[in-house]
Amino acid sequence: MTEALRVGIAGLGTVGASVVRVLAEKAAELQRQCGRPISVTAVSARNRDADRGVDLSGAQWFNDPVALAKSAEIDVFVELMGGDEGPARDAIKAALDAGRHVVTANKALLAKHGVNLAETAEKKGVLLNYEAAVAGGIPVIKTMREALAGNSVSRVFGILNGTCNYILTRMEAEGLSFEDCLADAQRLGYAEADPTFDIEGNDTAHKLSILTSLAFGSKIAADDIYLEGISNISQADIRAAASLGYRIKLLGVAVRTDSGIEQRVHPTMVPTQSVIAQVHGVTNAVAIQSDILGDLLLVGPGAGGNATASAVIGDIADIAKSQPGFQHGPVFGRPAKELKPYKKAKMRSHAGGYFIRLTVHDRTGVFAAIAKRMADADISLESIVQQADSGLDADVKTVVLVTHETTEAAVRRAVEGITKDGHLTDKAQVIRIERAE
Structure with a gap:
């Protein structure tokens, strides 16, 4: 029988536990699809004794995620710890240096260090997969990196943060204030105790910077994004938008212009009859405009254990299907060394006023x-x-x-x-x- 793909997972929170559970529950089906078994052979987390509702008895425990990443007992290192520095970055770098494939859901780390990590992965001939880092379970990375080969993308935009979309949806549907909707989102677990990263647009900006690199072949420039959150949106704005035939959404928008690339995150009025205006609650959506395919809209769950776990498992399955010695495609659609310096566009007109x-x-x-x-x-x-x-x-x-x-x-x-x-x-x-x- 073909040898199993040995997976090591660092981070056993909601997503990590879901990945372990689904890999066990779907083991036979995944083996049929991938042509080989997938086995979680090692794990690492802060608390060894926590009850995560999954069986970890067959996995070796590592207190140090970097030691796990270097281990010769794994083929794939899955990073689900979070954070753009510290253990997450150290462990991913260690795994790549050791010639291990890497799967991560860490958009903040990729936005900050993605190009350097991509160079290492490509030099070592291993995969760095990150489908779960952008738009949850929506396969937008695979679409842009593989399915749109040959297309020239002119614009990519979308709803990339479920927390903000949930708040704006509730404000419109129920006439609630921003503060009341935020409190409810926190109670339901859609927003963190400190929601600043979500509601001020930072989370969307990190995701947008990754999509921008894929779309336009530029280096990631998360710090060169015009950023505006939704905390100043009031019922007066919601009502005025509705009376004019619009709905307010927090969008991340990246556009190729004659003077460079424009990246912006801000509340936006979109026509009520448009498809993206119908995306409600914690759902995400990504629209891509290209020369060959035309317009494409991807919609699906943007957050949650199962949605993110699905994307992570898809990345693991791709690695399981890959053949030894196969030359893998570049991490950001083009060789990392060939990514162009980011050129920020001048202020320009925005269609619709x-x-x-x-x-x-x-x-x-x-x-x-x-x-x-x-x-x-x-x-x-x-x-x-x-x-x-x-x-x-x-x-x-x-x-x-x-x-x-x-x-x-x-x-x-x-x-x-x-x-x-x-x-x-x-x-x-x-x-x-x-x-x-």
């Missing part, structure tokens, strides 16, 4: 002053509407503007001017309107 909500003093001349600032910034307005808001004082009004296509710089200039004029009672809210099929 901008939504601007202003809370202003109700006095003569305010509308005229706002319109003049827009005209001075060469911004064409599609509409300007004064909305009633029972939650505001009688001498305060809400003004909603929707612009035609314009530039980020022009909008900022106009809003700064309106702020200086002294008409605002609160900070202006600016949300981009994104073209989305």
